[in-house]
Amino acid sequence: MRKLFVICLALASFSACQEAPKNNAPGDPQAELAAITDAVHNFYKWYETGADGMSSIIFVKGGLPTTIDNVKFDKYFAIIAKSGYFSQLYIDAERAKFKNLEATTWKNENSDEEPLSGYDYNLFLCSQEIEDFKLLTTAPVEVQGLGTEKVTAILDLEDYTAKKFELVKENGKWLISRIFCE
Numbered sequence: 615m616r617k618l619f620v621i622c623l624a625l626a627s628f629s630a631c632q633e634a635p636k637n638n639a640p641g642d643p644q645a646e647l648a649a650i651t652d653a654v655h656n657f658y659k660w661y662e663t664g665a666d667g668m669s670s671i672i673f674v675k676g677g678l679p680t681t682i683d684n685v686k687f688d689k690y691f692a693i694i695a696k697s698g699y700f701s702q703l704y705i706d707a708e709r710a711k712f713k714n715l716e717a718t719t720w721k722n723e724n725s726d727e728e729p730l731s732g733y734d735y736n737l738f739l740c741s742q743e744i745e746d747f748k749l750l751t752t753a754p755v756e757v758q759g760l761g762t763e764k765v766t767a768i769l770d771l772e773d774y775t776a777k778k779f780e781l782v783k784e785n786g787k788w789l790i791s792r793i794f795c796e
Contacts, residue, residue: 643760650767650781651755653788657699658750661738668693673712680720680730682712701782701789708737740777740795750777764791 661669671693673686691709694700711732719731735742749771759765765788769777780792 646760647757650757650765650788653699653781654755654767654769654779655751657790658747660697660699662747665693674725674730674733676726678724680723680725682716699790701784701791703782703791707792735795738793740793
């Protein structure tokens with residue numbers, strides 16, 4: 615019995631003397647910055663590889679007035695939800711934005727003749743241009759609001775316009791809640 619006690623004491627002393635991992639502590643700024651950077655970079659990696667077919671879904675019906683094809687609309691947002699990169703807040707806001715456009719602005723627009731208001735650029739790249747995905751997936755990310763459950767992340771694209779995101783922490787994971795296209 616005495617030997618068992620000595621062995622347990624030795625193991626306890628040994629494990630107590632070991633240094634705890636530095637980047638796993640909750641709220642560790644370096645770990646949070648790395649997780650947010652990964653969320654932004656991995657989102658663009660997912661998007662570059664086809665976004666699970668989402669980018670090929672056209673959810674508007676042509677003609678005047680322009681309307682939403684609800685089956686394709688639901689499929690589009692189901693893919694976004696399944697991706698694991700977006701919060702429900704983002705999905706709800708984007709769905710509401712498009713439903714509002716359909717009920718107002720698109721009543722007087724014909725998608726067969728002109729680009730639609732609010733849908734005339736890439737919603738994830740905030741442009742009509744093809745982006746340098748190598749840069750989007752490796753550029754430094756500046757984060758404002760570290761230590762909170764909601765941050766602003768700015769992807770520094772050197773000579774290009776910076777990409778700006780709002781992310782929220784849900785169940786320990788950083789998710790995009792807004793993409794600023796200004």
